[in-house]
Amino acid sequence: MVQAQEGETVDAKSKAKGYMRQLQRKNILTFMLFLYDVVVVLSKISLKAQISSSTVADVAASIHAAETALGMYKERKSTPSMLEFETYFQSEDLTASLSGSTNIETHLTKMLEGLKNRLEGRFDDMQNGVCKALKIASFNLWPEDDKLQDYGNEEVKTLAGHFRRGLAAAGVDTTKVGVEWELLKARLNSKSDLNNFKKNSLPWSSIIPTVKEELPNICAILDLVLTIPASSAEAERGFSRLKNLKTTMRTCLKDDRVTDQLLIMLHSEEISSFDPHPAISLWHAGGMRARRPEYHRRRCHASSAASCSGNHDSDSEQEFEAEYSSDHGGSYIGDIQSDDHHDDFESDSD
Incomplete structure (x- = not known):
């Protein structure tokens, strides 16, 4: 039932009444059922073209099947939903309010001929x-x-x-x-x-x-x-993902980061079949480095010793350097400089 909501203008109410009168005509309702079946047929082509694994032959076969189905509709002058018209509108009150005829053969034939001509031009060289x-x-x-x-x-x-x-x-x-x-x-x-x-x-x-x-x-x-694309759906999907990725709040993203994230979004497995464990192991292994539990304690000890003596070449610091060298096989000052450089590098990366 088409009805204007309360508080609407007089113009909106008159439009609602006009739509109601149109929906009470049998030919309008019959044509709507016809359009429903036609859209279902055409939607199969669209869905097949949107599947990334579909080949050119798959899409061409889907178009050929649609042409065959529409040709059958034209020959019969009806569609499955049109044949069920009486079933959809079997209520006595509803049937009594309907007027006119269900004959739409002229419009049906004209529309199906136009669709057939449009579809015949797609993949017309698939036989050669x-x-x-x-x-x-x-x-x-x-x-x-x-x-x-x-x-x-x-x-x-x-x-x-x-x-x-x-x-x-x-x-x-x-x-x-x-x-x-x-x-x-x-x-x-x-x-x-x-x-x-x-x-x-x-x-x-x-x-x-x-x-x-x-x-x-x-x-x-x-x-x-x-690798030969059957349609432009994949490219259009890429631009759609790019719009969602690089928003006005993320305008500073560099090209390499955008490329990497788009590759992940477009070519990753479905979430239901994705196994994150290899990626987690790779990330965990890449972030691991050797740790020295005694590093901070000995560094503080050396700093205290130097401050107490006021001379970096004091006997206590030399003894600490000798002890560290015997335990770790290297220079303590050299290791400190290497660690400081590594920490600074990590801070810059973060």
Whole structure:
């Protein structure tokens, strides 16, 4: 129920009444249900593009699925929610207040045609050349086990030829990628590993480290393919994090500090799977240094001895220096200067 709140102006109340009259028209309600289903379909593309591990082929497949679903809506002249119109508005009082017809075929067809034209221009070259070869990086597009034998052979050759200069500069032997691709498929296909990867949607980042030592050349090509961004979502996420990091209260942050913190924010593991113990051990080990429990007591003793005699070359100080040298194998004055320099350095760092 659309209703203006108490104390609102006459203009606001008249607008609320106008909205109420519009919501009592069946064609308006039907079009809202249609929009709901269309937004659900399009949101799947957006969500897939926002996943950092999504490949170009994954996003292209999501767009193709959306085109197929919208094409079915256009052919049927309806959507699942539109078919449930009577279920949503089955109350007798509500049904009696509705007027008009639920026929929106003209507007539905026009909008779906416009969306189809827009989507067809995205990744329209995925069926040719290098773009087609990128499909090997998506497990969801891999065929079943019985058709896996010849899958990807031509695509691997295409990628190796297209990126041959960069791969050669990185020390990749492109003559071995064909054999290593066959071995990689055999490894993944054994013990139904491929079906497990598809079912759990495991990324290549959890697979490549286990086979990189054995199959370095094909893993280098897969790493290269996975670095090609499928959308600008990752870059936009970086600028969003930068805005939250370098606020007006932190304008003095240096570039190296900003870079380090952004790397941590953008590329760290999820908090649920992050193990802090290695980082804590590294930090703890880096801050440890040798301690001398007798340092302050002996330093005070030497200062007292010097003040009492009024001469730094007194017999008591010489005896203390000799005792310290025999116990620690070094000069006490030299150690004091070294410690003072280290303490000053730590103070400057803090």
